[in-house]
Amino acid sequence: MAHTAQTPPQCPAQQDACEIITELVDLRDQVSELSELVHTDTLTGLSNFRYFMQALEQEMERTRRTGHATGLIMLDLDFFKKVNDDWGHDVGNKALILASRIIKASVRKMDAPCRYGGEEFAVILPSTDRRHTLMVAERMREAIASTPLTFDENELILTASFGVDIYTGTETGCAEEMVKRADSYLYQAKHEGRNRVCIAPLEEKEDRSSVNQDEKDALFGLFGRSSDLSDESY
Ligand SMILES: Nc1nc2c(ncn2[C@@H]2O[C@H](COP(=O)(O)OP(=O)(O)OP(=O)(O)O)[C@@H](O)[C@H]2O)c(=O)[nH]1
Numbered sequence: 445m446a447h448t449a450q451t452p453p454q455c456p457a458q459q460d461a462c463e464i465i466t467e468l469v470d471l472r473d474q475v476s477e478l479s480e481l482v483h484t485d486t487l488t489g490l491s492n493f494r495y496f497m498q499a500l501e502q503e504m505e506r507t508r509r510t511g512h513a514t515g516l517i518m519l520d521l522d523f524f525k526k527v528n529d530d531w532g533h534d535v536g537n538k539a540l541i542l543a544s545r546i547i548k549a550s551v552r553k554m555d556a557p558c559r560y561g562g563e564e565f566a567v568i569l570p571s572t573d574r575r576h577t578l579m580v581a582e583r584m585r586e587a588i589a590s591t592p593l594t595f596d597e598n599e600l601i602l603t604a605s606f607g608v609d610i611y612t613g614t615e616t617g618c619a620e621e622m623v624k625r626a627d628s629y630l631y632q633a634k635h636e637g638r639n640r641v642c643i644a645p646l647e648e649k650e651d652r653s654s655v656n657q658d659e660k661d662a663l664f665g666l667f668g669r670s671s672d673l674s675d676e677s678y
Contacts, residue, residue: 449525485559487537488544496558496566500619503570507613514611515569515577518626519547519584520606522638524563527600535595539602542593550584566623574643581606581641589639605633606641 452469455462483495491499503514521527521543528536540563547565549558556568567584569577585606592599607630609622629642638640 468471474630480672488541488559490544490548490565491556492560493558493561496556496560496568497619499556499558500568500622503568504611504651505621508612510571510577513573513611513613515572515574515580516611516622516626517567517569517577517581517584517606518560518608518623519565519567519581519590520543520634520645522598522605530599531595531598535593535600537594539593539600542591543588543602543604546587546601547584550587551580555580566626566635574608574636574646577608577610578641578643581608585639586643605630605638607631607633608641608643610643643660653678 453465481527483491485492500514500516506512507514521539524536524539527539527598528529540559543563544559544565547567551567553556554570555572556570558566560566560570567580569580572580585604589601589603592601594600607626607628609626609629611622615622627645629644633640633642
């Protein structure tokens with residue numbers, strides 16, 4: 445989260461050591477610290493769910509204005525309950541911190557890595573298309589699987605499952621629906637064996653944004669059937 449430099453307030457009585465101004469500056473720093481805390485997950489230091497939903501709404505709005513796609517990656521550590529059960533909650537917490545460091549290191553400065561809740565994370569990728577979002581998700585998956593958590597001479601291999609969705613401005617719905625779509629692919633990844641990345645097949649996405657059967661019928665009604673319109677090439 446970016447901080448904007450603020451000019452220090454001036455004492456109206458032009459006093460050099462003005463107590464009121466000193467107190468005002470302290471209060472302003474505390475407000476800025478608190479507002480950062482409101483948006484930060486205390487364990488991992490990533491942005492929290494509250495920030496995530498606001499940021500995703502904003503990026504989707506930017507996509508509608510600029511036409512630049514927004515990528516969303518949702519990921520969930522695999523069999524995390526077993527890590528807690530076998531090694532204890534503190535080791536579980538260390539695993540969450542390690543995963544969040546890897547996630548942060550795998551993305552650009554302008555991307556927004558967040559802790560969605562529990563052992564689930566989300567990353568918003570502004571101005572990123574399907575191919576590049578998938579590349580980032582795959583890079584993250586590999587990095588998590590190849591970076592063991594080391595503690596007390598133990599090495600623990602972690603893996604995660606990933607669901608990806610891309611918003612191009614033509615899909616229906618709000619941020620909650622985009623999260624739902626990415627989440628459904630994340631659960632597909634779990635179902636298919638975990639430690640993998642899933643996304644909607646390309647055709648499914650294209651179908652959604654191209655002409656549907658009702659619209660085709662209406663067009664045929666208006667213009668009559670031509671050889672160009674009778675195939676699936678549009
Ligand atoms: N240590 C620690 N554990 C947490 C935290 N938040 C959630 N968990 C644990 O994460 C575990 C999630 O378990 P499940 O939802 O069963 O999922 P899983 O074991 O990862 O299994 P799959 O997701 O199906 O691969 C639970 O044991 C939670 O207690 C946390 O902040 N710290």
